[in-house]
Amino acid sequence: MVVIDASVVLKGFFPDEEGHAEAQAIIRAYAQEEIELLAPTLLPYEVVNAILQAVRRDRIHPEKGQEILSAFEELGIPTAAVSWQRAWELAYAYDRSAYDGACLALAEETGSKLVTGDRRLYNAVRDRLPWVLWIEDYVSGSTAAVSEVSH
16 A cells, blocks of 8 residues: 555646656556555545646646546545544654645554655655655656555
């Protein structure tokens, strides 16, 4: 099982994002049942908010936003509740948002790797939390790389 944050999902839908190919490889591996994904219950809200922001900033048209949301919903990425106390502790310890704390807490609670495309989150924890992986550490389309992370 691999825990992902919203940045992984969003990079998969925005071709101009750093890590786009890697995000698509992760999503493709999930769709082909090569890996299991999990995210905190706040994932859909983060995705909706990011798409709203992209529309408001004229980065994408509202219709494209609706397409992305439909495709995201079809993925059916499972979500799980986390200990909000632990999410707070991790967010506070690493000077991150509550959202990042929730992703960290879920990965910690499930004993899973957390894959992120959020450079600030990764940089804040990489020296102390080796189970947090940068999305571009994946080899695009490589099942071996994805399988490595799922173990």
